[in-house]
Amino acid sequence: MKRALVIDDEPLARMVVLEYLQAFSDKIEVLQECNDGFEGLKAIQQHQPDLIFLDVQMPKINGFEMLELVEPQPSVIFTTAFDEYAIKAFEAHAVDYLLKPFSKDRFNKAIEKYLAQAPGTKQTKQTDDLLEAVSHSPAQHERIVVKTGTKVKIIPVQDVLYLQADDDYVSVYTQEGSYLKNKTMNFFEQMLDPRYFVRVHRSYMIAIQQITRIDPYEKDSHLAILKSGAKIPVSKTGYVKLKQVLGI
Amino acid sequence: MALPTLTSSKLYTVFVACGLAWATLLTYIIHGFGFIWYIALTDGLVNTILLAAACWLINNNLRYYQPGKGSYINLLIWCLALAGICTAGCRWIIPYLSISAVYINFLSNSLVIRFCTDFLAIGWMAMISMLWYSQLDHKETEKRKSEAEKLARDAELYNLRQQLQPHFLFNSLNSINALIGFKPDEARKMIHQLSDFLRGTLKKDDQILVPLSDELQHLNLYLDIEKVRFGHRLETEISCDKHCGEALLPSMLLQPIVENAIKFGLYDTTDKVTVSIRGEIENNSLIIMVQNPYDPQTSRPKGTGFGLRGVQRRLYLLFARNDLMETHANDNIFTTIIKIPQV
Numbered sequence: 001m002k003r004a005l006v007i008d009d010e011p012l013a014r015m016v017v018l019e020y021l022q023a024f025s026d027k028i029e030v031l032q033e034c035n036d037g038f039e040g041l042k043a044i045q046q047h048q049p050d051l052i053f054l055d056v057q058m059p060k061i062n063g064f065e066m067l068e069l070v071e072p073q074p075s076v077i078f079t080t081a082f083d084e085y086a087i088k089a090f091e092a093h094a095v096d097y098l099l100k101p102f103s104k105d106r107f108n109k110a111i112e113k114y115l116a117q118a119p120g121t122k123q124t125k126q127t128d129d130l131l132e133a134v135s136h137s138p139a140q141h142e143r144i145v146v147k148t149g150t151k152v153k154i155i156p157v158q159d160v161l162y163l164q165a166d167d168d169y170v171s172v173y174t175q176e177g178s179y180l181k182n183k184t185m186n187f188f189e190q191m192l193d194p195r196y197f198v199r200v201h202r203s204y205m206i207a208i209q210q211i212t213r214i215d216p217y218e219k220d221s222h223l224a225i226l227k228s229g230a231k232i233p234v235s236k237t238g239y240v241k242l243k244q245v246l247g248i
Numbered sequence: 249m250a251l252p253t254l255t256s257s258k259l260y261t262v263f264v265a266c267g268l269a270w271a272t273l274l275t276y277i278i279h280g281f282g283f284i285w286y287i288a289l290t291d292g293l294v295n296t297i298l299l300a301a302a303c304w305l306i307n308n309n310l311r312y313y314q315p316g317k318g319s320y321i322n323l324l325i326w327c328l329a330l331a332g333i334c335t336a337g338c339r340w341i342i343p344y345l346s347i348s349a350v351y352i353n354f355l356s357n358s359l360v361i362r363f364c365t366d367f368l369a370i371g372w373m374a375m376i377s378m379l380w381y382s383q384l385d386h387k388e389t390e391k392r393k394s395e396a397e398k399l400a401r402d403a404e405l406y407n408l409r410q411q412l413q414p415h416f417l418f419n420s421l422n423s424i425n426a427l428i429g430f431k432p433d434e435a436r437k438m439i440h441q442l443s444d445f446l447r448g449t450l451k452k453d454d455q456i457l458v459p460l461s462d463e464l465q466h467l468n469l470y471l472d473i474e475k476v477r478f479g480h481r482l483e484t485e486i487s488c489d490k491h492c493g494e495a496l497l498p499s500m501l502l503q504p505i506v507e508n509a510i511k512f513g514l515y516d517t518t519d520k521v522t523v524s525i526r527g528e529i530e531n532n533s534l535i536i537m538v539q540n541p542y543d544p545q546t547s548r549p550k551g552t553g554f555g556l557r558g559v560q561r562r563l564y565l566l567f568a569r570n571d572l573m574e575t576h577a578n579d580n581i582f583t584t585i586i587k588i589p590q591v
Contacts, residue, residue: 010419012477013423015426016426081415082414082415
């Protein structure tokens, strides 16, 4: 028996999924319905479900932002009225991508596809690809979602001072402090607007409005001094990139 | 804007050139009457400077104040007065600079002809300025008009895309899909609401003024659909008395404001929300206040989104005023107030 969650902010939309799922009541049981990303996150941590039905557009944090915070990831079937995300990712994505309103046949196909997968194989690899694809859409550039303990913190990108690589994590520095996110520097380099954020070093990325001064440091390298007083090393290639963005 | 500035600087060059030519001519003529060059030059310069000042004054006046059809007589009086001042100026200033009895006598005798030429020059300047500025004004009005038309077209397109937006439409269809299974009557009702709403949107001509009650009726269809979708998490308070309902407003003006309220109030929060729309008549203006809660943690209200900016722009183009829309955000409540002058 597979255990599933339905995460959608519209009760009627959840109802459709539940109704269609009745045909599979011997194979899939629904543990809980969740109203938004926060509830979904909590329920996933609590139940460790095998499968989630996930809407994208939801209050507080959207479906993709929620997924970024989930570890380990269950299999995902997206149910959404947005096709913007799907088109590019359609072939790459996790289990399936159902566009509302979807028919019972279409839904059954998705479930059969899920059930046909070898037991235990998670689609994280493909889901990651999907997430990567989605992160490129401009709507994703506006905020970074991180988890601090059990709480979820939403950081508007304009509040970010700089980012620092920390082993497998990246520390996001803001006025209020720093937050860890289990993503790579490359992820942020893809996600953040290159007009405002520059990777000045293998382990550093800075918000260019925060720079007050750039001082020469040892041979070939520089130091960027931020408004907050932080000193960020700038590598030789980083300096070239910085000059390009600043137009000097 | 760059073009008129360029041409007005050209105009000023011509103006200065005329002044110099006038000074030269005058000096030459006075010299022709047998006075020495010094006297002739003084006369020419003083006369020209005074005349130039008068011309500048009348030009400047006309830049900020365009006389109506009835007040051309005022302009004539202005020209006469300025010509008088110029002539009097010559009469009193020049004797200080060049004391020569013969010349002073000549000056007194030539006052009438001086007054006439001054009056002609100033009148000519006034006419040129008037034509110039009224043409600029006309251009500005034309520009505003064509911009208004363009914006109306854009708004129409925006509205089409907005109303037929996949998000709203497909989610509504999805809700209908759910209702068909266990509440077929409600499903049917929602199909009718959705069709009426879409038809209303397509039919609307945003160039015309409509009564507030009509606009509210249309919005109610939209709000009712959202109520079905969000399981009555949405509540609406609409207050508008009969008098207020008859007040006119540009059609489709409220729609983006209410959509904005729904977007931040309903889509981005999880609690019960109340969106309120209140209409009032105050000082012969229709005042509409739309309030919605928002979540400051996830959505910082940026003041004006695309929809609200469009509303502000439309109000400006229709009424040439920038103070007809304001927004406030405090205590997790976002308020949009618009004022529509009643003609």
